[in-house]
Amino acid sequence: MRIGIVVDSACDLPGDFLHEHRIEILPITTFVDNDTFVDNRDPAVRQRFLDNDLGARSHAAETEPFSVEEIRDLFLRRLVVDYDCVFCLTLMSTRSGVHANASKASFAILTDYRPIRRDAGVSGPFLMRVIDTENLFAAQGITTVEAVRLRAAGQNPGQIRERLEYLAHNTYGFMVVRDLYYMRARAQKKGDRSVGWFSAALGTALDIKPLLRGYRGTTGPIAKVRGFEHGAETLFNHAIKRVRAGLLTPTLCISYGGRLEELDALPGYASLKMVCAEHGVTLYEAPMSVTGMVNVGTGAVTLGFASEEHEFSM
Known part of the structure; x- marks a missing residue:
């Protein structure tokens, strides 16, 4: 089974790791005065933020996670064809709307994926699991690294989900x-x-x-x-x-x-x-x-x- 992993941009892991293991990023957009940053963990975006010293005035910034429609479109455009199961790991639901948006999007994705896979010549069902990591920033990386390890070990989606939910809670x-x-x-x-x-x-x-x-x-x-x-x-x-x-x-x-x-x-x-x-x-x-x-x-x-x-x- 082809298993994909999706995280939001607040998950702090090295860029090389994310690229090597084909981990998809859900961007979070930040508006600081007249500047807009689409945070997809692009080093150039981060460097522009630091070089312009925007940290000094970003306390009043507005942040906007990927919407339900954007998450749905991302999956239906590509991920439902590239993978048979995708785990979407989000920062703690009590601090962000990413988890809620991904959960809502999952209903539409699981309803609409069949003709898209059929037209692409891909057989079989598609699974999507949204998991609240119950944490922030560097701590989000723990479940993501484990998801990569479990995928490489050939664990099935049920085993992966159980392990990741246990780790998130600990x-x-x-x-x-x-x-x-x-x-x-x-x-x-x-x-x-x-x-x-x-x-x-x-x-x-x-x-x-x-x-x-x-x-x-x-x-x-x-x-x-x-x-x-x-x-x-x-x-x-x-x-x-x-x-x-x-x-x-x-x-x-x-x-x-x-x-x-x-x-x-x-x-x-x-x-x-x-x-x-x-x-x-x-x-x-x-x-x-x-x-x-x-x-x-x-x-x-x-x-x-x-x-x-x-x-x-x-």
Whole structure:
């Protein structure tokens, strides 16, 4: 069976990996003042965003996921012929309309695909499965990498779906951001009052950074540290502990909202890479998408892994 994999552009994985494994991207369009960015993980689009320093004014940006009709057209135009089953892995449904749009589109796709496959000389039914990864950014990469592995191992769609849903429910995403004022402005834009002016001002004055966690469809702070570099090091050290304890997949994904070479300068990152290598864990480094930088600000670090349930410890 020919199995395809689709992710949205917020999924932070290396471009070479996405290309090699023929992973389709559902773009998310961002409107920043008079600039429009169709985020399909094109490096040139991301570079234009950074070169124009649009991160400084993108807190008021509007984002627009692929519509129901656009998703339907993408599948009926090509994917229902190229594949017999497609898994569509989306960022957490509580934070974006991508999952809802893909789910709605699936009804039309599964109703209308038959004559298109017949006319193309393709026999047999077409299957589509929409899975909520229950996480964001780098953490979305965990289920995507596993989908690629399961496909290569010849697993059937039922086995793949069961495994991916289990992993999604046990994937942890972590993030540290540089600019609390940006986070407050962006949260207000989206109607989220969780970052108040006073806490943003106090945190900025004292250089306090919240460490944020995404888990099972929810996001929120889990700790506070002094300084961005200390925050990044704290997340790297936590990941090291989980790698040593044993992950559910030999995969750790990390993304950075800037030039990727700056990751190596962050304290603790060299140790994380060394421990991953020692334990046979593949570390995927990826630039954060334009969508991610718009929502959390440039310079943020996110990482994700799948693990048994545990509490965060400093």
